Amino acid sequence: MSTVETPAMETARAAFKLDDLLRFMVQQEASDLHLKPMRPPLLRLKGKLVPLKGPPFKPADLDAMLKGALNARQLEQLDRNLACEFGYSVPGVSRFRGTIFFQRGTLAAVFRRVPFVFPSLDDWGMPDVLKELADLRQGLVLITGPTGSGKSSTLAAIMNEVIAKRLVHIVTIEDPIEFLLTDGMAAVTQREVGADTTSFADALRNALRQDPDVIMVGENRDLATMSTTLTAAETGHVVFTTLHTNSAPQTIDRVIDMFPAEQHRQVRQQLAEVLKAVVSLQLVERADGKGMVAAVEVLRDSPRIGKLIREGNIGELAEEVERSVSYYRMQSMNQSLAALVIHNVVSKETAMEISGNPGDLDLMLRKFFFAAQGTDAPGEEGAMPSNADYSRIHKLLEVEKLYDDLQERVRQDLSERDERIAQLQAELRARYEADADRESREHQVEEERERLNRGFEAQRAEYDAKIERLQARIRELTQAEPVPAGRGGGLFRR
Numbered sequence: 001m002s003t004v005e006t007p008a009m010e011t012a013r014a015a016f017k018l019d020d021l022l023r024f025m026v027q028q029e030a031s032d033l034h035l036k037p038m039r040p041p042l043l044r045l046k047g048k049l050v051p052l053k054g055p056p057f058k059p060a061d062l063d064a065m066l067k068g069a070l071n072a073r074q075l076e077q078l079d080r081n082l083a084c085e086f087g088y089s090v091p092g093v094s095r096f097r098g099t100i101f102f103q104r105g106t107l108a109a110v111f112r113r114v115p116f117v118f119p120s121l122d123d124w125g126m127p128d129v130l131k132e133l134a135d136l137r138q139g140l141v142l143i144t145g146p147t148g149s150g151k152s153s154t155l156a157a158i159m160n161e162v163i164a165k166r167l168v169h170i171v172t173i174e175d176p177i178e179f180l181l182t183d184g185m186a187a188v189t190q191r192e193v194g195a196d197t198t199s200f201a202d203a204l205r206n207a208l209r210q211d212p213d214v215i216m217v218g219e220n221r222d223l224a225t226m227s228t229t230l231t232a233a234e235t236g237h238v239v240f241t242t243l244h245t246n247s248a249p250q251t252i253d254r255v256i257d258m259f260p261a262e263q264h265r266q267v268r269q270q271l272a273e274v275l276k277a278v279v280s281l282q283l284v285e286r287a288d289g290k291g292m293v294a295a296v297e298v299l300r301d302s303p304r305i306g307k308l309i310r311e312g313n314i315g316e317l318a319e320e321v322e323r324s325v326s327y328y329r330m331q332s333m334n335q336s337l338a339a340l341v342i343h344n345v346v347s348k349e350t351a352m353e354i355s356g357n358p359g360d361l362d363l364m365l366r367k368f369f370f371a372a373q374g375t376d377a378p379g380e381e382g383a384m385p386s387n388a389d390y391s392r393i394h395k396l397l398e399v400e401k402l403y404d405d406l407q408e409r410v411r412q413d414l415s416e417r418d419e420r421i422a423q424l425q426a427e428l429r430a431r432y433e434a435d436a437d438r439e440s441r442e443h444q445v446e447e448e449r450e451r452l453n454r455g456f457e458a459q460r461a462e463y464d465a466k467i468e469r470l471q472a473r474i475r476e477l478t479q480a481e482p483v484p485a486g487r488g489g490g491l492f493r494r
Helices: 007-015 018-027 059-067 072-081 129-133 151-165 200-207 223-234 248-257 261-274 303-311 314-323 333-342 348-354 358-373 390-478
Strands: 032-035 042-045 048-051 083-090 094-103 106-114 139-144 169-174 187-192 214-217 238-243 275-285 292-300
Touching: 018 032, 018 083, 018 094, 018 106, 032 059, 059 106, 072 083, 129 151, 129 275, 129 292, 139 151, 139 223, 139 248, 139 261, 151 169, 151 214, 151 238, 151 275, 169 200, 200 214, 200 223, 214 223, 223 238, 223 261, 238 248, 248 261, 248 275, 248 292, 248 314, 261 275, 261 303, 275 303, 275 333, 275 348, 292 314, 292 333, 303 314, 333 348, 333 358, 348 358
Parallel strands: 139 238, 139 275, 169 187, 169 214, 214 238
Antiparallel strands: 032 042, 032 106, 042 048, 083 094, 094 106, 275 292
């Protein structure tokens, strides 16, 4: 016996129109909408997946709804690949990145909100060092993080920085196009894989012939794309791209591992030369429950970083990042999380859950709280200083000043040490040159001595021969005439 739907059920299901769901998603400030058969729609709110109230989707209803959002080319792609990624807009509401795919033989989908007007780096609360990336003239910048960590938004915000202040040509390659970039001081060309080009690798090779200054690759998914990306970064362009990794060291490993083992040394050399920065993101729930905030790990190029990559000492990168906060303004994920906790933006418990090394984060926070509270015993953890208590803030500023003074003394000591090293190296070079000159003179003297010895031996041999001839003549003359009796003998006669 067939089931008869009541008018109320029919009305509820009819209300589940795609555009209406997407409007509701924006109203609720959700980041993602999940649609699958036999379940009501689900929204990702503050990192958690929450179902909406209402009847579940029937497979046929969901199939009709999702296919209705696709054009002919996208329907063909869905039939061919059993999945399709595309951009979708609701006029006056927002853009969305849609992914429709098969699961258990039925269609399902996920839509991510991509606002028409997206936050700037300041709106995101990003470190100021990220603004400097917009001034790069060449090299490679990698924006990394897990799915939904804000990679695309951060990349778009950096591109807006470039658009606002540089007279350049930006070429973006995306699948699909998410944020719509408009021309400012810079001219922008946006190409979508599937609609404007066949693949990331082909589009990237073509982009090199389109007079680009800045190239943005939405995602590096394969060896061909990464290889072309490195080549573009080597040939005088600045290339921004994203990877699904969780930290800067893991990102370096991922790039190297994309290539065959016999090319790893060459790739490390390339990365050491072209890599300008790795920015790793994680979204963390705010302590006040009002949304999410990004924790940011920043690795930048420095002589030491380049040497570690070139020599394959990837495991030492994390420690070098934490040591380079002051001079190069790098920071590890734990340092970023610690800053969020210290500023009361994120709870300590949430930060510890997010951290890949919670033990180090706990130690870092304990050291700070000990300095802030002035407790007698190390490790005694106090409450966060009140925002209204300036005396504690002043004490922290004094600690910071002492630290800065110490850093300055260390820099001076290092500078004096470097000068002394340079002086000793100059003296050593002078000694090497003097030793080389002395050895040359000794060699010349030795050659002259040997020449004189050879002349002396030749002259002595000549004199010996003459003496021998004279003695032979004497003997000959002495024996030639006998001496008469009574007359003097010898060679001379009266």
